[in-house]
Amino acid sequence: MKIIDVYQKLLDEFGKQHWWPTTSDNPKFEIVIGAILTQNTNWNSVEKAVANLNKKKLLHPVRLAKADIKTVQEAVRPSGFYKQKSERIVNIAKYIIENFGGDVDKFLKKITREELLAIKGIGRETADSILLYAGSRLFFPIDAYTIRFCKRFGLIDGDYDELQKFFHSELPKDLTVYNELHALIVKLCKEYCRKEMICTGCPLNDSCVYYKK
DNA sequence: CCCCAGGGACATT
């Protein structure tokens, strides 16, 4: 089974996921911040932190850059690693101000992947999530779920760059496909393809080499 | 009590 067939099957079963979920009036910047806050953290916890930031009116580059660090830490605490993450989100707010005059749209349009990776606290997955979901640019994020699923299902076993090359070469150059497939793999891995597999009811049973009944 | 979550930086081997 090819990855594009996996996409179709998951889409038929789960429907569109409509990522990246946002709640504020500044969704692009919210995605940039959320991509950092969700590093190795449950999404439910991230939602709390984002809501706290929004309540404090900090989902804006200038406000966040100028905010008292203790205030930021207090807001971000529920998402864990709060000292690191506070520093990281303030850091990128300052970067957008210094290099793009605080214009988030311009930042998302002009920034290169290499430039993103050079910012402390932005690794490959965070960079690709920002580029795809905030910047509408064709970069496929590879997370722990994707690596696990690809290996188990029998598609490909490799590291981040190898898997990304695979997705980039196999998939059509289509933002909706990139957007939805990544989100659908996350959903699949949360519900069925967990660390401890729950194969009963999995929509990919027919083609999975690890299927146990 | 345990394990883990939509990673990344840095140190060690």
Added chain:
DNA sequence: AATGTCCATGGG
């Protein structure tokens, strides 16, 4: 080039 450790809260 691999592998290990730390960061930290909240939920199952």
